[in-house]
Amino acid sequence: xxxxxxxxxxxxxxxxxxxxxxxxxxxxxxxxxxxxxxxxxxxxxxxxxxxxxxxxxxxxxxxxxxxxxxxxxxxxxxxxxxxxxxxxxxxxxxxxxxxxxxxxxxxxxxxxxxxxxxxxxxxxxxxxxxxxxxxxxxxxxxxxxxxxxxxxxxxxxxxxxxxxxxxxxxxxxxxxxxxxxxxxxxxxxxxxxxxxxxxxxxxxxxxxxxxxxxxxxxxxxxxxxxxxxxxxxxxxxxxxxxxxxxxxxxxxxxxxxxxxxxxxxxxxxxxxxxxxxxxxxxxxxx
Amino acid sequence: xxxxxxxxxxxxxxxxxxxxxxxxxxxxxxxxxxxxxxxxxxxxxxxxxxxxxxxxxxxxxxxxxxxxxxxxxxxxxxxxxxxxxxxxxxxxxxxxxxxxxxxxxxxxxxxxxxxxxxxxxxxxxxxxxxxxxxxxxxxxxxxxxxxxxxxxxxxxxxxxxxxxxxxxxxxxxxxxxxxxxxxxxxxxxxxxxxxxxxxxxxxxxxxxxxxxxxxxxxxxxxxxxxxxxxxxxxxxxxxxxxxxxxxxxxxxxxxxxxxxxxxxxxxxxxxxxxxx
Numbered sequence: 001x002x003x004x005x006x007x008x009x010x011x012x013x014x015x016x017x018x019x020x021x022x023x024x025x026x027x028x029x030x031x032x033x034x035x036x037x038x039x040x041x042x043x044x045x046x047x048x049x050x051x052x053x054x055x056x057x058x059x060x061x062x063x064x065x066x067x068x069x070x071x072x073x074x075x076x077x078x079x080x081x082x083x084x085x086x087x088x089x090x091x092x093x094x095x096x097x098x099x100x101x102x103x104x105x106x107x108x109x110x111x112x113x114x115x116x117x118x119x120x121x122x123x124x125x126x127x128x129x130x131x132x133x134x135x136x137x138x139x140x141x142x143x144x145x146x147x148x149x150x151x152x153x154x155x156x157x158x159x160x161x162x163x164x165x166x167x168x169x170x171x172x173x174x175x176x177x178x179x180x181x182x183x184x185x186x187x188x189x190x191x192x193x194x195x196x197x198x199x200x201x202x203x204x205x206x207x208x209x210x211x212x213x214x215x216x217x218x219x220x221x222x223x224x225x226x227x228x229x230x231x232x233x234x235x236x237x238x239x240x241x242x243x244x245x246x247x248x249x250x251x252x253x254x255x256x257x258x259x260x261x262x263x264x265x266x267x268x269x270x271x272x273x274x275x276x277x278x279x280x281x282x283x284x285x286x
Numbered sequence: 287x288x289x290x291x292x293x294x295x296x297x298x299x300x301x302x303x304x305x306x307x308x309x310x311x312x313x314x315x316x317x318x319x320x321x322x323x324x325x326x327x328x329x330x331x332x333x334x335x336x337x338x339x340x341x342x343x344x345x346x347x348x349x350x351x352x353x354x355x356x357x358x359x360x361x362x363x364x365x366x367x368x369x370x371x372x373x374x375x376x377x378x379x380x381x382x383x384x385x386x387x388x389x390x391x392x393x394x395x396x397x398x399x400x401x402x403x404x405x406x407x408x409x410x411x412x413x414x415x416x417x418x419x420x421x422x423x424x425x426x427x428x429x430x431x432x433x434x435x436x437x438x439x440x441x442x443x444x445x446x447x448x449x450x451x452x453x454x455x456x457x458x459x460x461x462x463x464x465x466x467x468x469x470x471x472x473x474x475x476x477x478x479x480x481x482x483x484x485x486x487x488x489x490x491x492x493x494x495x496x497x498x499x500x501x502x503x504x505x506x507x508x509x510x511x512x513x514x515x516x517x518x519x520x521x522x523x524x525x526x527x528x529x530x531x532x533x534x535x536x537x538x539x540x541x542x543x544x545x546x547x548x549x550x551x552x553x554x555x556x557x558x559x560x561x562x
Contacts, residue, residue, distance in 0.1 A: 041376050046419035047443060049486030069375040075290040082375040107290075107297040111372040114335045116296070124289050152327040153317045156287055190319070219321040220330065 002245045006142050006175025007207035008096030012062065012248035014270045016263060019253070023053060025260040033264070035062040037250045038093070041069055044085040051092075058093060064208070064248070065095040066177075069111065072131045072145065073104035073118045083138050090141050097207050099177040102128065102145040102168060119154035120164035129171030136174060144175030144207035149185035149214075149223035161186065162200040175207035178244070180236040181223065181252075185214050188221045198239055206244040211237055211270065212252040226255035228266050238273040246274045287315065300332050301371060303364050308332070339367055342377045346413060347384070349405045349457035352470040354396050362394050378417075381410055401451040401472045408453050408490075411445035411481040415488045418443035421545030429539055439507040439547040445481040446493075446501055452477045454490040482543065491541075496523040497534050507547045510535070 003011040015035035018026075025031070036057060043050050057063060067086070070078070090098060103115040118124050136143045147165055159167070169176055178201060180194075187194035211234075213227030229237075229251070241247065251267035292315055299308055308325045316324040343363045344351065351359040369391075370383045385406045392399045419442045428436075451472050460470070478498035480491045493501065499521035503513045514531065517523075538544050 044376065045417035048417035048420075048483060050417055052486060075293055079375050104293055106375075107293045109373050110297065110301070111375060112297060112300055112335045113338055113372060113377055114300075114331060116300075116331065119289065119292060121289065127289060151330040152324075153319070154292070154315055155317055156292065156315070219326075222330070 002247050004175070004204065004207065006097060006144055006205055007248060008142055010096045010248070012064070012096075013246075014267050014274075015064065015248065015250045016260075016267050017066075017250060017252050017254070018057065018063075019257055021257050022260040022263070027056065029260075030060065031260065031264060033061060035064055035248070037064050037066045040065045040067040040086060040089055040098070043089055044082070054092070063093045063095060064250075065089065065093055065098045066146075067098065067100035068115070069105065069113070070100040070131075070135060071103065071105040072100065072135070073102065073116075073124060073128045074106045075104075075127060076106050076109065078131055078134055078138075083135065087139050090139055095141060097142040097144055097175065098139060099144045099146055099208060101148050102165060103148045115148045117148065117150035117152055117154075118164065120157040120159045120161060122158060122167070125164060125167040125171060128168050132168070132172035132174050136172070142175055142207065143172075144177040144205075145169065145172075146177035146179050146210065147182050147186075149179070149182040149189075149221075151189055151220055151222075153190060160192070160197075160200075161190075162197045166200065166202055169202065169205050174205075176201060176205045177208045177210060178206045178240060178247075179210035179212070180240050181210065181212040181214060181229065181233050184233050184236055185221045185223045194236055195239060198236060198243060201243075203244045206240075206247055209237065209240055209244070209247050209249045210252055211249060211267075224255055225252045229269070234269070234273060237270065241273055241275060249274075296328070299328060300335050301368070302332070303368055304332065304336050305364075336364075336367075339372070339377070339380065340364070342380050343367075343384075346381050347406065347409045348460045349409055349453060350402055352456065352460045353398050353402045353405055353453075353472070358396050362388075365391070365394050378413065381406070381413065385410060398471075400474075401453060401456075404447075404449045404451045405453040405457065407447055408449065408457055408479070408481065411447055412457075412488050415443050415445050415481045415483050419548060421548035423542050424539065424544040424546060425542070426536065426539045429535065429544075434509060434511065437507060437509055437547060438504060438513060439545050440501060440504040441482070441543050441545050442548050443483055444501075444543050446498060446505070447479045447481065448498065449477050449479060450474060454479050454492070458490070480543075482541065484541070494530070495521070496528070496530065499523065500531065500534065501538075501543075504544075 003009045013034040015037055016033055018036040018038045043054050045051060101115050103118060105112050105114055105116050132143055183194045183197050211229050212225045213229055215222045215224040249270050253263050295315060299312055308328060312328050313324040316327055318324045340363050354362060366384055366387050370387055372380055388395050388403060388406060395402045421439060421441055424438060452475050456470060456472050478493040478495060480493055482489055500514060500517040503517035
């Protein structure tokens with residue numbers, strides 16, 4: 001299922017998050033990278049360096065857009081100005097699919113700029129799915145939603161997180177950006193079995209996978225994206241790959257960012273866990 | 287509880303300043319676990335929200351920080367964010383109302399209100415100059431022959447400021463020597479500054495008063511004759527300054543500041559978001 005309608009029938013390999021400290025290395029050394037993931041909101045501008053850099057990247061690399069503030073789970077309406085700018089960016093990048101988080105973060109027009117956890121209720125699933133459909137219709141590109149890491153649970157929840165994820169994506173008929181590190185973090189914070197989560201996700205809807213590092217504190221784990229990926233997360237990645245096939249995968253590293261070479265080496269570890277091509281695929285390649 | 291009510295209650299708790307305790311009402315909607323109480327679980331989010339917002343202002347306004355001092359700046363930022371929570375999908379716009387809020391709340395700024403106001407204007411202009419649109423350039427070659435019909439405009443990314451304090455110099459120092467802990471003093475001296483960009487970097491350029499007046503007029507667009515006539519109406523200039531016009535226009539063309547009129551329908555926006 002690597003190429004499916006939720007990732008625009010593409011078959012991308014392992015990508016890296018495009019980050020400012022790496023610009024110079026990328027433009028000087030032109031490393032071989034299958035694709036870059038950009039944070040959409042960093043490029044929703046009218047001019048200047050952000051767009052100049054993006055255009056240079058687009059000359060040489062494939063780019064997929066990842067957003068951080070659509071807040072599909074907020075009861076607020078979608079922000080039309082945000083959508084309009086996103087659509088212009090979609091046209092510029094030619095992103096085959098677009099992702100954002102299964103969370104909320106704004107209320108009554110006030111933005112927290114955080115990825116807040118959803119209560120797992122049928123009402124929340126309905127609200128969220130409706131907004132994803134609206135965004136998908138407007139943007140005219142497949143949308144995949146990412147499971148977030150969480151540190152809190154609500155009394156009002158009526159189902160598990162993985163049931164909620166399935167409920168939302170089925171109702172919205174959208175894809176999933178499966179973050180295996182987030183599953184690991186939440187499983188430790190909420191004491192559930194991450195493999196039960198993985199086994200319950202509708203694999204045919206997985207458009208992309210995220211991997212990342214995190215920080216462990218005494219009483220909880222925090223999703224910090226500032227460390228290498230730990231072995232239990234790689235194990236989850238291997239399991240996800242078995243279920244979903246070789247899916248477009250991205251390493252996130254957002255804080256204490258090491259050199260590009262180091263980030264790339266960490267990302268390429270994913271290749272160890274990806275499946276060898278089936279004989280029938282080899283036939284096609286020949 | 288309905289989703290909307292839950293989100294309102296939780297947002298209210300999250301946006302409560304860090305020095306105020308969270309209410310026990312948190313336990314009505316959040317579960318505890320075997321390691322953390324409901325309040326402790328929400329506190330993880332509250333710190334994340336506030337530190338992200340405060341970090342953003344800290345990064346965007348280093349010059350203001352230098353004028354009021356680090357402690358005052360943090361208190362001022364918390365009060366500002368409480369009064370003017372973000373209403374944009376991008377944190378880039380977080381400081382958009384800071385100048386207005388500071389004018390209404392001078393006591394929050396401390397003793398150096400005037401230079402602080404000048405600095406916040408400069409730093410907001412800096413943010414706008416960084417990613418505002420660029421119109422089609424009218425370069426020196428386009429001006430080689432005088433064309434009375436040619437309609438000129440100033441690049442949308444150029445911001446013009448009339449300041450009572452030379453905070454441009456202070457801002458350059460603040461950036462160069464950050465982090466600093468002391469409070470920086472600045473002597474009163476009126477200056478005119480253009481905040482602009484070149485090859486992606488933002489620069490400050492001092493302007494003569496007459497030059498400032500003509501550029502202000504140029505922001506409204508028009509033929510060169512119209513621009514100058516309008517400028518002279520608002521700020522009469524001595525003849526010798528009028529003679530500088532040719533060299534000013536040449537310099538602006540060289541800098542790429544002159545452009546064909548640009549139709550802007552939306553306010554500028556951008557972000558510095560992090561992937562999560």
